[in-house]
Amino acid sequence: MWDYTPPEIIPRNGIVINPAKTCQPIGAMYAALGVHRCLPHSHGSQGCCSYHRMHLSRHFRDPIAASTSSFTEGAAVFGGGANLKTALKNVFAIYNPDIIAVHTTCLSETIGDDIQVYINQAQVPPGKAVIYANTPSYVGSHVTGFSNMVKGMVKGLSVNNNHPNGKVNIIPGFVNPGDMREIKRMLKAMEVRFIMFPDTSGVLDAPLTGKYEMYPAGGTKIEELIDAGNSTVTLALGSFASEDAAQELRKKAKVRPLILRNPIGIRATDNFLMAVSRATGQEISAELEEERGQVIDVMVDLHDQYQDKKVAVFGDPDIVIALTSFLLELGMVPNYVLTGTPSEAFAKEVEQMLDEAGIKGRVKAGGDLFTLHQWIKEAPVDLLMGTSYGKYIAKAENIPLVRVGFPILDRGVHSYLPIVGYKGALRLIEMISNALLDKQDREAADEDFELIL
Amino acid sequence: MDMAINQTDFSFIPEREKSIRTKGQQMQAIQCQADSVAGCVSQRACVYCGARVVLNPITDAVHLVHGPIGCASYTWDIRGSLSSGADLYRHSFSTDLREEDIIFGGERKLMRCIDELAERYHPPVMLVYSTCIVGVIGDDLEAVCRLASKRHRIKVIPVQSSGFSGNKSDGYRIACEVLLRMIASQERILYQPFHLNYLGDYNLAGEAWIICGYLQEIGINVNVAFTGDSRCESLLTAPGAALNIVQCAGSMGYLAKRMEEIYGIPFLNVSFLGLEDTMQSLRRIADFFANPYIIKRCEALIERELAQYGPIVKQYRQHLKGKKAAVFVGGGFKAISLIKQFRELGMEVVMVGTQTGRQEEYDAISQLVAEGTVILDDANPSELERFMLEQGADLLVGGVKERPLAYKLGLSFIDHNHERKHPLSGFTGAANFAREVEQTVCSPVWKYLDGPIHTGRINP
Incomplete structure (x- = not known):
């Protein structure tokens, strides 16, 4: 398979082959699931909602509840107002969420539905809330949709009522519940008071109890989202997924925004913890210092196993940027770096990192996996890092694949464990060096096959 | 029909009541093939999904x-249909419409994309799917495809599958129309008396290969399976067949009817799920050809396969007897087969539902199931949960969205959809199915739900 990919780069004029992104609404749905007792609502055809739930179900291996406006021809011609109003009424009556987070689709955007107006006209029971985000599928990517919905939370709920709460807002970015849990653990270790949103831990990694909870115990509470307007500072992790909401909080509630990279690897985690420490006056705890020391210890133990290896990295921009930076810390050579999300800033940021490291690499935003495969055919790499969709290239070119990012459809457990923080760094090092050594062992000639590596 | 609403404690959307019945109560037909209620957490999909x-x-x-990227991303290589050669279908191609295309129209971009793909891959056929937005911005897909066909001398066929223009079943019908276009030929059709087409098998895990193997062995040639492991060229051989057999009637019943009208090919509804249905179907096919040689070979094959796989199924039956199953699948026909197949395993189906079942299928289901069985159309997760628990199901059969729901409830699960891992068709498939059911129902994992320490007090 995949013999269709020629090594020579032929200019393409529009066609996307094997995408490295998907559309906005699924990101919005994921973000909304990180609000406590929230039902995401897809304002469009049934298929959209079904596909998003299916895709998220495959990645998290957990039930994904979301409702849809179930557009028909009538709605497409006369507008989706009636559908949305009926839907909101039905959803509150039947599924009883505390809050509904409406996102649009390419269809409802194109016919020009005004969601704010429809929500104003709808009967929202007292004590319940409806927030929304415009998420046209033909702009940006799933990461943009995530960002828009997080911004929608601020827009719809956060208020500065002049009662400073002394807390730090944390927007963790489009990461797994395992990562969100880890970020919270680090903050708790520093005894920092914080509001994190969205927070899918306890929602999409909820334990099996023998009962189906449509709204598991996790998720950021509505009161917290409101109170986020009273916080001291907002730490937005990853500019693509989190910056817009932080800026909105600045505009709306004068909360100071601080945009950081996702804390992947040593330096980014250092920066994150120091930023938290500066913002709160809390010391970085001994527990975290110990963890940092462990990672350095491991890096010294194992550096000969992965150093100088060439890596192709693809996925969502925030994750890929942070991951590239970590690979450079490890002395690896991330010479192909690609995201499906269109952006000019991405290439600049990655190119600068590669330049500083003296690496001549290829960097592309708005790219697809056909392009990545062509690069690899032209000059191979030792390791591929990205989503499950990388497995075709990995198989065709016999390159080990370390699965990180979204979506991972063919392996379990990944969403429970972090790649952020020092613990995440340790896990990434283990995955990277194991992948390389497993291949080495598998392919070693008998005389080269060694017990101790 | 002897089904009625279960009157006890109804906490559902009122509109949904008509779509849920319990066998053994009042006379009232189930409501199906209706649009979902807005605001439902429906398990259904759209026209594009059906066609795709x-x-x-x-x-x-x-x-x-042709559309924004999502529709291509979510359908990239998810079907699990196997190929004996070509693998172009496992790539994902999208025009990735952007904002400017929405404003100025997507036709020119579409044409460029078709040109690039035709030049790069030289495919014999290109299927161009329209998505929701194409229906709204008014791109003339038909015209672009006609022009492209001429330019590249290949079939470029529009699939008018805008998501909102109906439900998944409408998508099936649209796909069947496309297939009719693909098999239409100017050439004279040569009638082949011992050839058939196999409709409604998508070769998941290689299932069509198993059935084609059986037919080959008893002296019947399969021109083409629709659409599992089919190619542009093999589809062209379809009109010459003497018979169409239909496995998935939900998706392909329409094609069978149309081919009967156009080409005079009669059709048989068959099912290769379970020992009994497989056996019956093979006999009915052999009887159709009414050839002593074929009938003899057919009996010999049945005898051999039953001897090999019957004991395996029987062995699993010992562990499964008395367990209860819940079924929630796409079409009604599969549900019917599954009810029978569970009976072979000594299991009773206590809840059965479909996304797109038709009235006559629901009639057949209610004939088949025991008193008290809950039957429901287009169910949502809360309904599935409630009835599975009320009815005391041990196992759910469903698709990707139902799996985690069953697991959360501590129930075992079988994927009878795109994510099946082993072929479930034919005699060997019946044995695989029995093994899969046994493996999950009797897994040691269920023992740990209860223990000295709570499983999962949630601590966010």
């Missing part, structure tokens, strides 16, 4: 999705 799943297994076609 039917056509996607055509292995040497370029499947080009």
Whole structure:
């Protein structure tokens, strides 16, 4: 398979082959699931909602509840107002969420539905809330949709009522519940008071109890989202997924925004913890210092196993940027770096990192996996890092694949464990060096096959 | 029909009541094939989804999705249909419409994309799927495809599958229309008395290969399976067949009817799920050809296969007897087969539902099931949960969205959809199915739900 990919780069004029992104609404749905007792609502055809739930179900291996406006021809011609109003009424009556987070689709955007107006006209029971985000599928990517919905939370709920709460807002970015849990653990270790949103831990990694909870115990509470307007500072992790909401909080509630990279690897985690420490006056705890020391210890133990290896990295921009930076810390050579999300800033940021490291690499935003495969055919790499969709290239070119990012459809457990923080760094090092050594062992000639590596 | 609403404690959307019945109560037909209620957490999909799943297994076609990226991303290689050669269908092609295309129209971009794909891959056929937005911005897909066909001298066929224009069943019908276009030929059709077409098998986990093998062995040639492991060229051989057999009637019943009208090919509804249905179906096919040689070979094959796989099924039956199953699948026909197949395993189906079942299928289901069985159309997760628990199901059969729900409830699960891992068709498939059911129902994992320490007090 995949013999269709020629090594020579032929200019393409529009066609996307094997995408490295998907559309906005699924990101919005994921973000909304990180609000406590929230039902995401897809304002469009049934298929959209079904596909998003299916895709998220495959990645998290957990039930994904979301409702849809179930557009028909009538709605497409006369507008989706009636559908949305009926839907909101039905959803509150039947599924009883505390809050509904409406996102649009390419269809409802194109016919020009005004969601704010429809929500104003709808009967929202007292004590319940409806927030929304415009998420046209033909702009940006799933990461943009995530960002828009997080911004929608601020827009719809956060208020500065002049009662400073002394807390730090944390927007963790489009990461797994395992990562969100880890970020919270680090903050708790520093005894920092914080509001994190969205927070899918306890929602999409909820334990099996023998009962189906449509709204598991996790998720950021509505009161917290409101109170986020009273916080001291907002730490937005990853500019693509989190910056817009932080800026909105600045505009709306004068909360100071601080945009950081996702804390992947040593330096980014250092920066994150120091930023938290500066913002709160809390010391970085001994527990975290110990963890940092462990990672350095491991890096010294194992550096000969992965150093100088060439890596192709693809996925969502925030994750890929942070991951590239970590690979450079490890002395690896991330010479192909690609995201499906269109952006000019991405290439600049990655190119600068590669330049500083003296690496001549290829960097592309708005790219697809056909392009990545062509690069690899032209000059191979030792390791591929990205989503499950990388497995075709990995198989065709016999390159080990370390699965990180979204979506991972063919392996379990990944969403429970972090790649952020020092613990995440340790896990990434283990995955990277194991992948390389497993291949080495598998392919070693008998005389080269060694017990101790 | 002897079904009625279960009157006890109804906490559902009122509109949904008509779509849920319990066998053994009042006379009232189930409501099905209706649009979902707005605001439902429906397990259903859209027109595009229906058309795409039917056509996607055509292995040497370029499947080009005209729309924003999502519709292509979510359907990239998810069907699990196997190919004996070509693998172009496992790539994802999208015009990735952007904002400017929405404003100025997407036709020119579509044409450029078709040109690039035709020049790069030289496929014999290109299927161009329209998505919701194409229906709204008014791109003339038909015209672009006509022009492209001329320019590249290949079939470029529009699939008018805007998501909102109906439900998944409408997508099936649209796909069937496309297939009719693909098999139409100017050439004279040569009638082949011992050839048939196999409709409604998508070669998941290689299932069509198993059935084609049986037919080959008893002296019947299969021109083409629709659409599992089919190619543009093999589809062209369809009109010459003497018979169409239909496995998935939900998706392909329409094609069978149309081919009967156009080509005079009669059809038989068959099912290769379970020992009994497989045996019956093979006999009915052999009887159709009314050839002593075929009938003899057919009996010999049945005898051999039963001897091999019957004891395996029987062995699993010992562990499964008395367990209760819940079924929630796409079409009604599969549900009917599954009810019978569970009976072979000594299991009773206590809840059965479909996404797109038709009235006559629900009639057949209610004939088949025991008193008290809950029957429901287009169910949502809360309904599935409630009835599975009320009815004391041990196992759910469903698709990707139902799996985690069953697991959360501590129930075992079988994927009888795109994510099946082993072929579930034919005699060997019946044995695989029995093994899968046994493996999950009797897994040691369920023992740990209860223990000295709580499983999962939630601590966010």
